[in-house]
Amino acid sequence: MDQKFIRSGHDSCVYIKxxxxxxxxxxxxxxxxxxxxxxxxxxxxxxxxxLSTCFEMKDMGAASRILGIDIIRDKKVPYSxxxxxxxxAMVGTRTDVAQAIGVLSRFMGxxxxxxxxxxxxxxxxxxxxxxxxxxxxxxxxxxxQGFSDSDYAADLDRRRSTTGYVFTVGGNTLxxxxxxxxxxxxxxxEAEYVALTEAVKEALWIQGLLTEMGFKQEKITLxxxxxxxxxxxxxxxxx
Numbered sequence: 444m445d446q447k448f449i450r451s452g453h454d455s456c457v458y459i460k461x462x463x464x465x466x467x468x469x470x471x472x473x474x475x476x477x478x479x480x481x482x483x484x485x486x487x488x489x490x491x492x493x494l495s496t497c498f499e500m501k502d503m504g505a506a507s508r509i510l511g512i513d514i515i516r517d518k519k520v521p522y523s524x525x526x527x528x529x530x531x532a533m534v535g536t537r538t539d540v541a542q543a544i545g546v547l548s549r550f551m552g553x554x555x556x557x558x559x560x561x562x563x564x565x566x567x568x569x570x571x572x573x574x575x576x577x578x579x580x581x582x583x584x585x586x587x588q589g590f591s592d593s594d595y596a597a598d599l600d601r602r603r604s605t606t607g608y609v610f611t612v613g614g615n616t617l618x619x620x621x622x623x624x625x626x627x628x629x630x631x632x633e634a635e636y637v638a639l640t641e642a643v644k645e646a647l648w649i650q651g652l653l654t655e656m657g658f659k660q661e662k663i664t665l666x667x668x669x670x671x672x673x674x675x676x677x678x679x680x681x682x
Contacts, residue, residue, distance in 0.1 A: 446493055462486065478506055522554040525562050529569065536577050538609065540565065541621040545605065549598070549623065582613040585658060589646050589665040593624075593638035595631045602627050604634035608642040610649060618645060635672035639665070 448470055451457035458470040468486055471478040477500075479487050491502055506514050526547055529537075533544050543565055550558045587610060594605040604627075609619040620641070628634035646663045653660055667673055 446490065473510060476509055478509060520554070520559050522559055522562060523551055525566065526551060529562075529565060532569070537569070537575075538577075538616060538619045539572075539575070540569070541619055542605070542607065545621045545623065577616055579615045580613075582615075585613045587612050587617075587646070587649055587653070587660055587663045589642050589663060591635075591639045591642035591665060591667045593628075593631075593634040593669075595628065595634040598623055604628045604637070606638040606641050608638065608645060610642075610645060612649070612653075618649065620645070632669065632671040632675060635667065635669035636675055639667050639669075639672055639676060642667075 446460060448458040448460045448468075451459060456471060456473050458472065460468040460470070462468060462483075466482055468479065468481040468490060470490070471480070479490055481487050481490075494500060495502075505516075508514060526544065529540060530544050530548070533540050543561075547558060547561060547565070589608060589610045591608045593607065596602045597605045604624045605621060606624050607621045610617050624634065624637050626637065628637060642665055646665055650660045650663055
């Protein structure tokens with residue numbers, strides 16, 4: 444039987460088969476114990492079938508014990524479910540965790556141990572702050588105000604910036620958002636301008652909705668802490 448395995452020159456119990464530049468199959472043998480490791484389960488089954496035709500062997504399934512060492516797998520943490528549950532709370536009332544959810548959501552496809560630890564810390568924080576509430580009061584000055592900000596190149600992996608805004612109506616928090624920008628801003632000014640643009644879209648939606656409900660807003664005040672972004676928004680040459 445020739446499966447094109449090559450014995451390791453550093454460990455005689457290790458056999459290696461290269462399938463491509465990035466894909467390998469590892470065969471580990473010690474006396475009568477054997478482990479097969481590979482990315483593809485199909486390839487593992489092929490090796491098992493080939494070996495069973497030449498040797499008397501028993502397939503024990505996924506490895507649970509080798510050389511007196513117990514193997515425990517703990518990969519299937521409820522990361523997506525936890526994020527989804529907290530996200531529901533964030534959309535409804537918990538403005539304080541919007542940025543944290545925005546960061547943790549980036550790793551939904553392949554969360555690591557450190558991301559799961561971060562989720563647990565977030566859950567601990569929520570459990571300890573269940574008495575926090577959004578308070579709505581009746582103000583004489585029924586006007587809409589928005590506050591826009593950005594975090595330039597906050598995503599260290601892709602150099603993307605974060606957009607954040609919050610709107611109040613009559614002093615009451617009504618709408619908020621924190622998410623990764625879809626483009627890579629080249630400067631703090633551009634990142635702030637992109638965030639300001641998203642906030643203006645939300646302002647126009649709120650203005651239209653309130654007008655339909657009989658609370659017409661002649662203008663909406665939108666605050667931004669970037670003088671360069673404000674100057675850019677006022678210069679018609681760049682539009």
